[in-house]
Each structure stands twice: as structure tokens, then as C-alpha cells.
Amino acid sequence: MAAPLVLVVLAAVTVRAALYRSSLAVFIAERVEVASPLNAWKRVVEGLALLDLGVSPYSGAIFHETPLIIYLFHFLIEYAELVFMITDVLTAVALYLAIQDFNKVVFKKQKLLIELDKYAPDVAELIQTPMDMHYIPLKVALFYLLNPYTVISCVAKSTCAINNFVIAFFILATIKGSAFLSAVFLALATYQSLYPLTLFAPALLYLLQRQFIPIKLKSKSFWLYTMQYASLYLCSLVVIICLSFFLLNSWDFIPSVYGFILSVPDLTPNIGLFWYFFAEMFEHFSLFFVCVFQINVFFYTIPLAIKLKEHPVFFMFVQLAIISIFKSYPTVGDVALYMAFLPVWSHLYRFLRNIFILSCVLIFCSFLFPVLWHLWIYAGSANSNFYYAITLTFNIGQILLISDYFYAFLRREYYLTHGLHLTRQDGTEAMLVLK
């Protein structure tokens, strides 16, 4: 398996290197779909220039990166392109290893359930075989490295790649079962951009499953383990934040980074829903809707945890997608991360209802984004509504894609336990509905 992975890595690195040297690099770096006020490379350079001038980077409204990014790029600014390429490659390798391990877990669980006779007799075609699962990790690495979204995100040197890197290592640590490393990487991911906090729940569920601790609210071992994991996570987070304080000897970074993510003062257009909504919001309701939109990201966690407690990795996938869609400054790099997981659920293909339309919507919207941006900003013949419409369509496409996969997943689970050929009471073929 190593050789195809190395080939994929080489291809990805070649594509990125070629784009770095071409004239497209400047064009891509300026695109608002790729670089948001939170993770644009231009702003990292600006922050370092302000530090050189003796002004705190957080005294203005330009720089919203965490102090650890300042630490990192203060020394590595000359090798920035290399850093981002290596980050992408490491992310893909981490996902590869994680999915490889996950496949083993899935296969073992499937075998156990078959032996326990939990499955209906006629579901042989739904069971995943090792042959099917053999190429999935490679496909995941391929999907991540050669996804156009990831490539242009890397060429633009958006720090979203570093975000994805930390989340990928968090997923690897969780699936390997190491609670300590998982907590540390989760703390780093939360420190970088607040929203991975919601990934605490799926990680906890997976680790509990791996330790064979039953998830019952009255069980003492459940609470013990939860407290352990939560304290590991919180301690690492506190340590990282205190380390950041010592960089510039001030707490200025907290309102600049977290206050900025939560209160959304900068309305630069991006592929998300926040910017136009708050550009057109009545001042009186601004605070209320900011709170509503932020709660929207965090609020699906508990219901999903209850429904998907047996399938924490799928829960993690859905949660990652919800973060990418509803975060305050989304970019295509965030979309690329959850799309990398789609090959893991390729066995759900037969139950997906609208996959063709949704993939067409996503592809067309991706092409229309730069066109309508140009018409609004440069040609002056369109206005902001055109770009906003494509934003809406793209987000609807993403939402329906995720809910389609969710539907397919739940339907397959039903078929596995109740049998593939369902009959009604009078013997005729039955239809499944959600009631």
C-alpha cells in the first residue's frame, strides 16, 4: 500500500509546485473563497511586519491568527511554500493511517455482529468485505490531496491547511485510541479556530467504545473516563493559551482571535452565510442573530450524539461538515476536509437519493463563484446579490449532500437489522418511509 500512496503524494506535490511557479498563484491567493480574514497569508505577513515595526499585531483589525502561528512563521517565513506542501502531505498520510485503522475496527465489529446474529439473513450484499475496503484509505488520501479545493488552498498559503493538519492528527490519535494525544490535538484545533470544540463528543464516544465502556448516564466508569478526557483536554487548552500569553506578554490575542470569530465584525464576502446577512441586518437585531448563528454550529452536537452513539466516526464526519458549512468565515479548505471522508462511505452509494444533482450543484457553484465575483467587483455589471445567490446555492448543496449521506447511512442500518427484501403483511413489496 505504500507505493501507490507515495505516487499520489508525488503527483500532489508536483501539481502544487507547478502552480506555485505559475502566474496563477497571485490570482488564487487573492480569491475570497480561499482566503478569509481569519486565514489569509497576506495577513500573516502583515502581522509579522507589524511585529517588526514594534507594534503589536493585535492592535489593529488585520491580524486574527493565534500567537503560535506567529511563533511558527517567524522562523519559517522563508520556507512558507514548503511548509504548506508538507502540511498537506502529512494531513493526507494521517488520514490514510486513520482510515486504515478504522477499517480494521469496522471489519472486526461487523464480524462480531454477524456471529451474534444481529444481522438479518439476506443482507449479504450490504456487508463490507476486506476487498472493498482495501483501497479506501488510498482513495481518502487521493481525495484530500488532489481535490481542487485543497490544491488552491495550498497555493494560496491559507492557514486553513494547518487547521486541517491538526484535525487530521486528532482523528488519527482518536482512532488509534490514545486519549492523551487526542486531547492535545483537539485542544490545539480548538485553540486555532474555536469550532472543533464540538468534536469532543464524537471523540469521547469513540474512545469509550474502544475501551468497552458502556454509554449509560448512570455508569460510574463512563463518568470517570469522561472526566479524565475532559480534564486532559482542558488542561492542554489552558497550557497552550498561557504559552501564547508569554509570546507578546498580553491577553490582546483573545479578543482579536476569539472575539473576532464569535462577533463577526468583518463582513468580507466568503462562501458562507454570515457576511451578507449581517451586512443587511438591522442594527437592533444584530447581537441576537449573531448569537443564533453561533449557537447553530454547536447545537446539533447533543442530538447527533444521542442518535449516532454507536457510530462515532460517522458522527465526526457529520460534525466536521456542519462546522465547515456554518462557521463564521468558511473557506473551500474546510470543505475539502470533510469531502476527503466521502470514500469511507462509498458503500452507501446505492441509498443516496440526489447525489447526481448535488454534485452538479457543487461543481457549477464552484465555477460560478469567481465569475460572479468578477462581474460584481471588477466589471460592475452585477451586484452583490449575484454572488450571494451562489453562496446560498452552494450551502444548500452542501447541506443536502450531508443530509443525503445521513439518510443513506440510517437506511443501511435499518436494512442490516431488518433485512434487505422487506415485505408487507400481505406479502407485497414494502416501501420504507421516515415517520
Next chain:
Amino acid sequence: GRMAAALLLLRLLLAAGPGPGRADAGRERRDALREELLLSPLPTGDVAATFQFRTRWDADLQRGAVSHYRLFPKALGRLVAALGVRELHLALTQGFWRTRYWGQPPLQAPAGAELWVWFQPTVTDVDKAWKELSNILSGIFCASLNFIDSTNTVIPTASFKPLGLANGTDHHLLRYAVLPREVVCTENLTPWKKLLPCGSKAGLAVLLKAERLFHSSYHSQAVHIRPICRDASCLAVSWELRQTLTVVFDFFSSGQGKKDWSLFKMFSRTLTDTCPLASQSKVYVDISPKNKEKELLEVSPPPTSVHEAVVQGDKKTYAVYDLLSPSLFNTSRSLNVQLKWKRPQDSSEMPIPTLHAQRYVGGYGLQTGQICTLIYNTHPYRAFPVILLETVPWYLRLYVHTLTIITKGKENKPSYIHYQPAQDRRRPHLLEMLIQLPANSVTKITIQFERALLKWTEYPPDPNHGFYVGSSVLSALVPSVTAMKDVDVEQSPLFTSLFPSSDGSSYFVRLYTEPLLVNLPTPDFSMPYNVICLTCTVVAVCYGSFYNLLTRTFHVEEPSRGGLAKRLANVIRKFRGVPPL
């Protein structure tokens, strides 16, 4: 012996005689008004007229409770005393002084309204005092100075040093604000004229007729209040109020083809009498010859005297009309100074000022852009430094790592940079640099910016007109060609004593560049309700799908017993004789 002693005593008495009388008169009249009008023909054929009204008051506004105001206007005096103001400079300008073609101005102001104030060290909350001050001035001058708030106020560190007496300059006591969008009109001129001791009824102020003053290329009216030394020993402080008004009459629109000027042509009035409250009232006409031999201008009636001075590095000759001299008004009750050109203007001999600058916006589209400033040093062999102050509103996000300064093809690193980045909706960008300008060079300074999308309520009523960026300020000590002597403020003309001069080899110049007009991307202003509905619909689609999937479970569909429609269909089928559903 006794004769000599008596003569000595007599001489002493005579010397002391007017003394007590003068001191008595001085004790009654501790304030003095000087008026002055300077007419300077500009190289392009236009004429600039600068009025200066200077009231000097030997009282300490800060300490004693002053209640009797005579020449000094009470509104401004009480303002200075109550808010702890040490220096105040307010200018309202319409138009732009084209330094390249008109030469260095005696006192330039940026387009719009400019207010800069030094507060006393005793003021504890400078921002509060600043807000009160701008509101009170807004009322006094009928200008929208109440729009001055933290989003357009900056604290320069090097550019605006005090022009009056100062001991210690903590720049936290200084505030500077520019409102480039402010328009100047008759409404602002009238309260300005009311502050003059004679109003517009006598003296030079009778020429200030609004319909002629605003029919011009450049109109700037200013108020400057500063403390000065009472005498040479500088043991006591006097307060000086200067009201200046500069107007440039356009040759093409008001000259009607002929370049000959007269007071009547410019102001549609002539001078009839002097202000009785003024201790000095003079008209200066610049008749300096452009090259040494030939005279350029002929003035009539003949002047009372001719004054020579070195002003802004050049030797200049002025024809002086002293309105207080009795010989001026004896033939007719009106004085109409006329200027006739002796020979046609040669455009090749237009002198280029030593320091001039221009600024423009580069780039295209509504996403990014760059501000380019060009500074020209035309001195043939002397280099000198210049301080550049740029105030850029927060919605044009400057990137200081893109700042490039290029002189003669090479990079020119500034020796001092003070940069304060903007905070959204709270304060603007402030960039101050000390740049060395080599002799005979052009320096190009560029900095890139990004245009922000604002909330729909933050756009002005005409959003596609664009947003104004205030002029940048260039302050420099320009080396002068001719050595300048130290001037005594009381004896020399007012236009030479505006800026304090440190030595005779250079003179202080403050230039302003053009204001910029920048377009920002706009949202659609008719759509707030639609946008809220559509975005909430998308969020609701997600919520609805997830709610369904989370709360419902799969069931095998039960056949329905038959609704109303099915039963009706069966009835019709029975009529037709077809088997039922």
C-alpha cells in the same frame, strides 16, 4: 551744571511723559487688532488674496477669570478658558491649492474641515474635552464639526508641533481630525465675519462679500488661537487670535479674458474707510520682479511705501497701502487697487516650488487598490527631510508590509516610522514617516489597501459617490535660496510671522496633498428583508433535514385503507363497470 541737570531732568520727564500716559492707555487697551490684505499674482495669471486679522490680547485666559472682552471674541475666549485649550487651529476650505502651478502658499489647508488642538497639561480627559470642543465649534461656525469622533481623530507624534509658546510637548495632548467631505459656504463665512471686531462694516472686512468669495478656485477660512510671548523677555503670556481667509480668483472665469485685476473686479467693492479699532491696517501687493531687470506689474494708485522682505526663501518686493495714513483717502473716499501686467506672462518662466506633492489612487476594481504619493524636491543641490502624515479611514485596510518608498529607482528607507493600525469602527490608520528627499528627485510612496464591505446603514446617502480620504500632510523645513533675517513679530507683516522660524537658512512649509475619492463595494440596499428570509430559509433547510433524520425512524409503509379520493374513484368505476382499485 544746574542747566545741564535741568535739561537732563526735562529729558527724563519727556521720556517718561508719554510713558505713564501710554501705560494708562495700555492698561485700558490691552488688546490690539492688526488687519492685513496680501494680493499676490500667481504664475498662472490668477490672483490670490489673503486676509489676516490678528487680535492680540495681553491677558491670561487660563488663570484669571476674565470677564471683560473687548476685541477678543467672547465665544472663543470662554472656549479656551473652559476646555483648557492651549492652541486651536480650525480651517474650512473649499478647493485645492495647486502648489505646482501657484507656488508655495503662505498657509495651506486641506479640502474640507481641519481641526487640530493642543490641550493644556492640566486637562485630564483629553478625549472628552476634544468631543466637547468639536461640538461647540460646530455650533459657533455652523459647520458639521460634530461628525468629528474617534473614527476620524488621530494623535500625530511628529507632524503638528505647537506654533505658539510651549514647554514640553507630550503628544497625547494633541488631537487632529479632518473632515474631507465638509462643504464651505456662506453659512460658515457669516459667523466667521461676526468674530471680527469691526464685523464686515469697516476696514478690510468690507471686501468679504460671499457671492464673490465663493466664485473662486480656492477659498479657505481659518481661525488660529495660540499663546505668544508678551514681550522679548517672555515673562508673561499673551493670547493671539488670527483669522485668515485665502481666496484665489480664477483668471478664466472671473478675469473675463483680461489679466488686469482690481479690487473692484475681485470683490465687487472697494475699500472706503478703516476699522477704528484697528491699530494697523495695510494692503500689500506683491510686485516682485520675476527676473532681476524687468518689472512685471504696475499698480495704481501709487503705494504709500514699498516693503522688501525675504519670504519663503525668496526676496520679495511689496507695494504697501497703509489705510491709516491720511494721504490715502484724501482724493476719493474709496481705494481701488489696480494691477496691470506690463508684459505678457511667459509660461517658461513659471517658477517651480522647491517642495510639492501629489497623491492618487491606483488599481482597479472594488477589492483592492493602492495609494500612491509623489513628492518632488526641485532644489538643485540641497536634500532635506520631510514628515509625511497619512490618515486613512478604517474601511480601507492598509497593508504596511506593502509600503514601498522609491527614489531615483532605489529603495529609500524612512528614518522614522510611526504606524498605528486601524480598529474597525473605532479609529483610523495613522502612518507618519520621516523621509529624506535627495536633491532634484521624485520620491514615490505606495501602499496597498483592501476595501471593506460595510453594514448597509454605514453608507452615506449617496453610496456610489464614494468615500473621501483626507489629505496627507507634509511638513518640512525647506532650505531657502536667500538667507532670512529673524523677524520681529510686531514690526513685520503678518504673513511673514505665521510660522516660527528657527534660523535664517530654512523656512517651515506645511503642504497638503489632494483628498482621494474611493469607491467601496455596496450591498443591495433594497434587500434586507429578502436576505434575512433567504438565509434563514437555508438554515431552516438544514435544521429541518436534520430534525427529520434525528427524530424519525424508518417504518414499513402500511397500505392505506382508502381515503376519500379512492372511494370516489371506486364509485365512478362501479358506474363504468370496471373492477375497483
